Amino acid sequence: MSIHDDKLTAREHDDMRDLVMAGTQSIPQARSTRAPFVAGAVALLLVGALTGGILTATLREDGTTVPIATPSPSPEADAPASPVAYSSGFFEGDIYVVNPGSAPRRIIGSDVDALDQICPAFSPDGTRLASGQAMGDGQSGWQSAALVISDLGSDGEPTGSVQIPVDGVGQPPCPIWSPDGQWVAFGGGTTDAQLPASFDQVWLVHVDSRSTRVINVNTTDIEWSADSTGFYVAGDSLRRYDIGEADLGPRIPGTQGVVALTASPDGAALAVERQQPGSMERVDLVLMGTDGSDQRILAEGYTRARGIGPVWSPDGERIVFQRTCTRNCADLSAELRQDEIVxxxxxxxxxxxxxxxxxxxxxxxxxxxxxxxxxxxxTLSWGPDSSTLRFIGWELSPSGEMASGSGLLTVPVDGAAAPAVLWETPEGIGAYSAIPQNDFQSWRK
Known part of the structure; x- marks a missing residue:
């Protein structure tokens, strides 16, 4: 079915949109899932709790406390052997699983496989893995795009896979599971060369029946409701789509300029990044009810060069986001000065x-x-126990310049251990132009 909507106005786009971004999705019980759109060279699916780091604190000029990470021995000593899945992206295009402290093992793809497989995502009950695949690359175009649903054995190995063709998506899909595990959604369709963060469609696939719906709406972010009855669509403003309805709901009042969002674990509130009136660069972080009521500005007038927008912690107590460092940054390199974690x-x-x-x-x-x-x-998100943060990052060279390598790291918020590198590659994340879909992280239970 096709649901039409008027074109929405253009939104700002980050200076670093040639990055391949990774977002976040968590799958604890009765939780909404995170869905910023990212097409990527590196897709990650994280499973299990990760370690943190010891923190001390300094005081910024504006009075804000600044924790400073201090390495401690054996940062992964207490980490459980929980599998982490990721995609090797455009460099190889296969999906791997790795346990902290062990070597990765490939579970989807082969040395002679011409397909790129990206965006692995465990179903909420951990019995299935959804991923996207296609032939080609982001430079010359894609062919034979498909959504892949793989059944998993108790050892985490696929026991069988179903491919659902999604021609017209424009790139390998990055699926986002509904909390009940019955649906996946992803961005697709035509992308404006000047607006690489925007899709003009949201695809909805019923996993068991393989039926598809296409919702024609410009969007930069989506978020499932906690009860799986629908999802919120951001794209200059905020609207809700209910699975049982034929059309998108009306624009939610007070959400003009919303470009990214996250939902509270209980589904009762939203936090959104909303462009300031008259500005294509600066956004406010706003807390609100799901109907747009009770709005409160949490952070005002910041910019960001990277990231996937705000992400609610699994325990519901905090929100993390990335912003451009604007104060007390003289001791940082030009690259680091563009990014700080709040x-x-x-x-x-x-x-x-x-x-x-x-x-x-x-x-x-x-x-x-x-x-x-x-x-x-x-790109920044939470670990499953809310005590750590996770991000895909670039390494700086000793001279302070951007190095070629990239990695997946965990960063503490409670002083439990030092930051840890779970996976890294010397090839980097890639220099391909990113079309932000949902290249997120979750974990298998």
Whole structure:
């Protein structure tokens, strides 16, 4: 079925849209799933709890506390052997699974496979893996795009796969599971060369029947409702689509300029990045009810060069986002100055401070032997237990320039351990032009 909608106005797009971005999706019980759109060279699917790091704090000029990561021995000593799945992206285009401290093993793809497989995503109950595949690349175009649903055995290995053709999507789909595991959604259709963060369609696929729906609406982000009855669509404003209805719902009041969103774990509230009136560059982080009521600005007038927008913690107490560093940045390289990690309390009983209290994390540093390694976050999300953050990042060279390598890291928020590198590649994330879909992280239970 096709649902038509008027074209929405253009939104700002980040200066670094040639990055391949990775987003976030968590799958605890009765939880909405995170769905910013990212087409990527590196797709990750994270499973299990990860380690953190020891933090000290300094005070910024504006009075904000700045934790500083201090490495400690054996950062992964207490980490459970939980599988992490990721895509090797455009460089190889296969899907791997790795346990912390073990070598990766390929579960989808082969040395002679001409297909690129990206965006692995476990179903909420962990019995299936959804992913996207196609032949070609983002430069010369894609052919034979398909959504792949693989059944998983108890050892995590696929026992059988179904391919659902999705011709017209324009690139390998990056599926987002509904919380009940019956549907997947993803962005597709035509993308404007000047607006690489926008799709003009949202595809909805019923996993068991393989039936598809195409919702014609310009969108930059979507978020499932906690009860799986529908999802919210961002694209200059916010609207809701209910699966049982033929059309999109009306624009939610007070959401003009919304370009990214995240939902609270209980489904009762939304946090959105909303463009400031008259500005294509600066956004406010706004907390609101799902009907647009009770709006409160949590962070005002910031910009960002990377990232997937705000991400609610699984425990419901905090929101994390990326923003351009604008104060007290003289000691950072030009690359790092563009990115900082901010955590904001949204729970009245959060020990970090009252609702709205921001905490800015220091640049992430790990060590290899006695040598320090500095990392730039590209896309940021939470670990499953809310005590760590995860991001795909670039490594800086000793001279402070961008190095070719990239990695998947965990960063502490509770001082439990040091930042840890779970996976890295010397090839980097790729220099392909990104079409943001949902290249997210989740975990298998």
């Amino acid at each position: 955590i904001i309390s949204v729970a009245e009983d959060d020990p970090s401070g009252p609702m709205g209290t921001p905490t800015v994390l220091a640049p992430t540093q790990t060590t290899e032997g006695s040598e320090p390694r500095l990392w730039i976050p590209v």
